[in-house]
Amino acid sequence: MNLREYADRDMLAIDVANMLAGELETALLHHDTVSLAVPGGTTPGPIFDVLCAADLEWDRVHVLPTDERCVPLGNDRSNARLIAERLLVNRAAKARFLPLYEPADDPTDGLTVRGERITALRPLSVLMLGMGSDMHTASLFPGMPGLAAALDAHAPAVTIAQPETQPETRVTLTAPVLNGALSKHLVIFGPDKRAVLERAMTLPPEEAPIAAVLDGITVHWAE
Incomplete structure (x- = not known):
């Protein structure tokens, strides 16, 4: 794990966006298409605002959420909505978005097909994650039903x-997909989250799911 500290959140957003763009550009030199998996929530918005203007061949980039709430696209809690409004604009409007959820009566509808799409992208080229105060990442929450299966090395992609x-x-996305990304970044803010991360490093993934993806990750932190 590599920790990068920033004087403020604005500097962090610019630096992380430039780093992600550079990694995508390098990946595009070696592959016809590349993938970028990003979180929802409040943390990534300013990073998206910078990244969307990067001079990349965005039409060769697959963008996907690390997880999704089963809510309509217009819902404020939709990660797809955040990505559409803050990342898939400007130059990045040419990127191909791969949703994890399509409005349906049963969230399992189409899950196999979406899993196959994600499997075709593995390993993910670039991954950005957030972390909750309960040490969850993506939608891998401590104590949730099915967590052990989602952490297993042979778990399905989604x-x-x-x-x-x-x-x-x-x-x-499950732990092996997240942890298997070629480049991994975690963005956290404030002393409380930093303390949570330090505690998570001492716990097994069953208690602290973020621990399942810390191998080789770059952590970006600002007050």
């Missing part, structure tokens, strides 16, 4: 997550 602490059912 799975349904139904954490009891959250109001919605979710679809999430």
